[in-house]
Amino acid sequence: MKKGVLTELRKIEEEVKGCQKCRLYKERKNAVPGNGVYDTKIMLIGEAPGRNEDLEGLPFVGQAGKLLEQMLNNIGLSRNDIFITNVVKCRPPENRDPITDEIEACKPYLFRQIELVDPKLIILVGKYSVSTVLGINLKISHLKGRVFIKEGRYIFCTYHPAFVLRNYSSYIDEYTYHFEKIKKIIEKIQ
Numbered sequence: 001m002k003k004g005v006l007t008e009l010r011k012i013e014e015e016v017k018g019c020q021k022c023r024l025y026k027e028r029k030n031a032v033p034g035n036g037v038y039d040t041k042i043m044l045i046g047e048a049p050g051r052n053e054d055l056e057g058l059p060f061v062g063q064a065g066k067l068l069e070q071m072l073n074n075i076g077l078s079r080n081d082i083f084i085t086n087v088v089k090c091r092p093p094e095n096r097d098p099i100t101d102e103i104e105a106c107k108p109y110l111f112r113q114i115e116l117v118d119p120k121l122i123i124l125v126g127k128y129s130v131s132t133v134l135g136i137n138l139k140i141s142h143l144k145g146r147v148f149i150k151e152g153r154y155i156f157c158t159y160h161p162a163f164v165l166r167n168y169s170s171y172i173d174e175y176t177y178h179f180e181k182i183k184k185i186i187e188k189i190q
């Protein structure tokens with residue numbers, strides 16, 4: 001990593017923890033800037049913290065996170081090989097969907113993190129990360145399993161693990177297949 005990049009990433013963490021740029025700061029216990037490693041070629045982006053994430057200040061630590069971890073482990077990765085974050089850094093009340101103005105307020109943090117981590121592969125899980133990062137407002141059913149190249153990075157779109165958990169028997173095979181595709185991309189970028 002270039003000198004100064006880590007300092008800048010740590011600065012973003014501090015800014016997020018103190019941020020009041022949208023209404024979501026009011027009910028949060030902890031803001032969730034991200035977790036894992038900054039010195040990596042792989043970034044994974046979810047939607048927003050849920051209850052457990054809000055309590056711990058870490059992304060994907062609940063049930064959905066367990067599935068995600070399992071999927072990563074299946075292809076030889078752990079949480080500590082990648083950087084994991086969300087589009088919105090504070091928990092929406094009752095886990096409602098994030099609202100457009102909240103996403104707009106929060107996305108400069110995400111975009112700065114992407115610039116600084118400078119990953120070769122970004123895994124987008126769920127429609128909010130897809131619409132925010134790719135600017136495509138299509139249902140995930142039209143985009144899942146697809147790879148885009150943007151600014152020299154591979155961008156892979158797949159289901160949100162919470163969705164797969166809710167529809168486990170119907171989607172787990174396809175999810176496993178998506179992670180196999182991710183593994184192939186990782187082999188290319190090493």
Ligand code: URA
Pocket residue numbers: 046047048049050053058059060061062064065086162
């Ligand atoms: N769902 C998300 O999108 N992100 C988390 O961090 C947890 C659940």
Ligand code: SF4
Pocket residue numbers: 016019020021022023024025031088089090102105106
């Ligand atoms: Fe700030 Fe983002 Fe939290 Fe809103 S969700 S208060 S913009 S860090």
